[in-house]
Amino acid sequence: MVAAALLGSERRRPPGGSVTALLDAAATETVRRRAGARPAVSRQRPEPAPADEREPLPSAAERRLATLLADRALSGSSPAGAASGRRGSGPDLGELLPQWLAEANAQGYRAPAALLPALLDAARARTDLRAETLAFAGPRALWLARHNADWKFALRDGVRHQIPDEHPQETERLWQEGLFAERVALLTTVRQRDPQAALALLSSTWQTERAEDRLMFLDSLRLGLGPADEPFLERALTDRSRTVRATAAELLATLPGSALAARMAKRARSCVALDRMGGAGSALAQSSGHRRESPPAAGIVVEAPHACDTDMQRDGVVAKPPTGRGERAWWLVQLVEATPLEVWSEQLGGLTPAQIVALPVADGWRDDLHAAWCGAAVRQRNPAWARALIGEPTEPFSEGPGDPAKLLAVLPEEERGEWAARFIAAHGLSEAFRILGVCGVPWSLPLGRAVVDALEIARDAGSYPWSFSGVMGLAERCLDPADAERLAPLTAVPDEKEGESPGAGAYWAESFQRLVATLRLRSAMLAELREGRREEMPGPREG
Structure with a gap:
């Protein structure tokens, strides 16, 4: 049939x-099957949702949240007018939800019960909302997630709130019996509290876990990674799963004192050395009892590996290069990336990271070597090397092998903002989108002014306004709301210039109108969320 x-x-x-x-x-056949079905067994009603003792939202803030969630649902999480390329002059409310949630959590409010389903739907659609949403939704989010499979992500991301320290037996029960999502979240939570307890928990069931589960569990060890994890990770180097082996090797490489890091350093030392024929680099570094600021005359010579043996592969070196990449260069980069960066000062004559980066590299190996150092700086979170490799903001991106945004993220937040402001002042906004994304929010005053100045310069130069829509969107979310009134004069439609794209001036004015409106709305949002807290503050004492 x-x-x-x-x-x-x-x-x-x-x-x-x-x-x-x-x-x-x-x-x-349908009637036969229905007639043969057994009646379902009645079950008890679920336990009521747990209470949330936090303070309720001020009424104005609750209305604002309902508006933000309704706009997100209507727009499908996409800016209005995205299909036509025009969004109008009104703020994109859906993009304000992350900041609203962060501030609500900072103020310690609880989510309104009636809005919990809409909040969970929003977090389901956007992973960047999940942490703040679940913190705001509290224990009721987990209760709802157990009754609706659409919100099962909350069981993974929210389980950290349900296991108190004083109930180790509950931790063991959830680890043995919980859903995979719950177990991942549990391991992360225990890792935050007690890294060794989390490692013991993982070790107890490691041999019986599926390969894809082992990979997720192993990744949780990044949090609080330390020397005590080395024996377990060394055993994982022989795992039957290639991805598990690669992850274990990567984690060991971030431990400067690990045996794997020492093995990789030994291999890398044999590949990279000072060119003694080009000058005495070590003597230069030791002369006069101090370092010279100018780079030494010596260069670097590279002898990339000629083979990738089984020991290298066990330590995480992938033998087969990507399409279009040479084998020896591919092996060299992996070795150097996994080598502790402190090794290179000793290997290269006691020079500083800035001096080492400034050295010429023979035979065309510079880009490969610098790319490997960039990867190591990001992996090892080394600001000195990141600072040396990213270079001065006056240099364009095209001259460096590494991703400047990743290197910039390694630097302290204040330094990031200063570097980005100087870069924009030197180059404008054409290549700034990547680096703006790693700067702290709200942007610092110098960075905010640099962005606005660059936008105004681009407008006055007759540039296509659509090219800067991404930066303008970032500015709406990241500029200090206090800048709204300073930007108000830019909302006027400028006179159309000869040779300018038709309608460009109106589009620029519309973009600035939306920017100012968004900043004012953000200011109002913050005031609404802080309203209740101001009322709780004691007034001045009399007498």
Whole structure:
């Protein structure tokens, strides 16, 4: 019957010889199955949702949240007018939700019960909302998630709030019996509190876990990674899963004192050295009892590996390079990335990271070597090397092998903002989008002014306004709301210039109108969320 129904009566003769007979037989089979079904066993009603003792939202803030969630649902999490390329002059409310949630959590409010489903739907659609949403929703989010599979992400991301320190038996029970999402979250939570307890928990079931589960569990060890994790990670280097082995090797490489880091350093030392024929680098570093600021005359010579043996592969070196990449360069980069950066000062004559980066590299190996150092600086979170490799903001991106945004993220937040402001002042906004994304929010005063100045310069130069829509969107979320009144004059439509794109001036004015409106709205949002707290503050004492 199924074959005939799927293939059609022209290709498969149905039972009874006709379509009518097939439908009659299907109806009969349906009645037979329904008649044979056993009644469901009644179950107890679920326990009520746990109480949330935090303060309720001020009424104005609750209305604002409802508006933000309704706008997100109507727009499908996409800026209005995205399909046509124009958003209008009104703020994009959906993009304000992350900041609203962060401030509500900072003020210690609880989520309104009636808005919990909409909040969880928003967090389901956007992973960047989940942490703040679950903190705001509190224990009721987990209760709801157990009754609706659409919100099962909350069991993974929110379980950290349900296991108190004083109940280790509950931790063990959840680890043995919980859903995979709950177990991942549990391991992360325990890792935050007690890294060794989390490692013991993982070790207790490691051999019986599936390969894909082992990978997720192993990744949780990044939090609080330390020397005590090395024996477990060394054993994981022999895991039957290639991805598990690679992750274990990566984690060991971030431990400067690990045996793997020492093995990789030994291999890398044999590949990279000072060019003694080009000058005495070590003597230069030791002369006069102090370091010279100018780079030494010596260069660097590279002898990349000629083979990738089994020991290298056990330590995480992938033998087969990506398409278009040479084998020796591929192996060299992996070795250097996994080598502790402190090794290179000793290997290269006691020079500083800035001096080492300034050295010439023979035979065209510079880009590969610098790319490997960039990867090591990001992996090891080394500000000195990141600072040396990212260079001065006056240099364009194209001259460096590493991702400047990743290197910038390693630097302290204040330094990031200063570097980005100087970069924008030197180069404008054409390549600034990547680096703006790693700067702290709200942007610092110098960075905010640099962005606005660059936008105004681009407008006055007759540039296409659509090219800066991404930066303008970032500015709406990241500029200090106090800048709204300073930007108000830019909302006027400028006179159209000769050679300018038709309608460009109106578009620029519309963009600045939306920016100012968004900043004012953000200011109002913050005031609404802080309203209740101001009322709780004691007034001045009399007498």
